[in-house]
Amino acid sequence: MRLIDRIFNIFAPYECVNCGQEGSVLCDVCILDACPVVPSRCYRCKKLTKDFAICETCRRASLLKHVWVRTEYQGLAKKLIYLLKFRSTRAAAVTIATLMAESLPVLPTETVVVHVPTATSRRRQRGFDHAKLVASHLSKELNLQHEVLIGRKGQTRQVGAKREVRLRQLEDAYFVKKPLDGKSILLVDDIVTTGATLESAAKVLKAAGAKQINAVVFAQK
Secondary structure (H helix, E strand, O other): OOHHHHHHHHHOOOEOOOOOOEOOOOOOOHHHOOOOOOOOEOOOOOOEOHHHEOOHHHHOOOOOOEEEEEEEOOHHHHHHHHHHHHOOOOHHHHHHHHHHHOOOOOOOOOOEEEEOOOOHHHHHHHOOOHHHHHHHHHHHHHOOEEOOOEEEOOOOOOOOOOHHHHHHHHOOOEEEOOOOOOOEEEEEEEEEOOOHHHHHHHHHHHHOOOOEEEEEEEEEO
């Protein structure tokens, strides 16, 4: 937790989103049963697979190999994301990253953690990029390197749009800042709905030379 968050927590303590106990956004007791894990499955069609692998059918249309999903977008997960994105509660990123890390296997040490960037307008409103913050904490949990590799060209928001519309909106929306020379990437985002954002980010990473691209998200709608 950053110094400014510690100071804020002294004068205006965080409260557990579940039981209301002061001290953290999710207390040590509630976090044990928070955000039920989802079964290992293909994130696109939800067919059960091993280690959250993309199924054989969906693999034809995806550059991702695995997409680990921690939980469903409901209950406490929804509350944590709300605190992070709409109440600027940075401490929620730590809790989210901790829960995400529990869903991941041991990854190769050369894996680079890369977040999907938030639109500039949203970053200005919040004062930070929430995905970058989660990725930063997650990389520390996993003892992996976090790099800011993806840039965003447009500001289009996709809330409520169908998959086909999202894919059109995101076409050429991202760019990679440097050649990747065979790196293995772990993409990080908070929510997955249609998967258009992850697939669009994976497309530019692959074009830049990434060897293997996996992803992890906190919640799935």
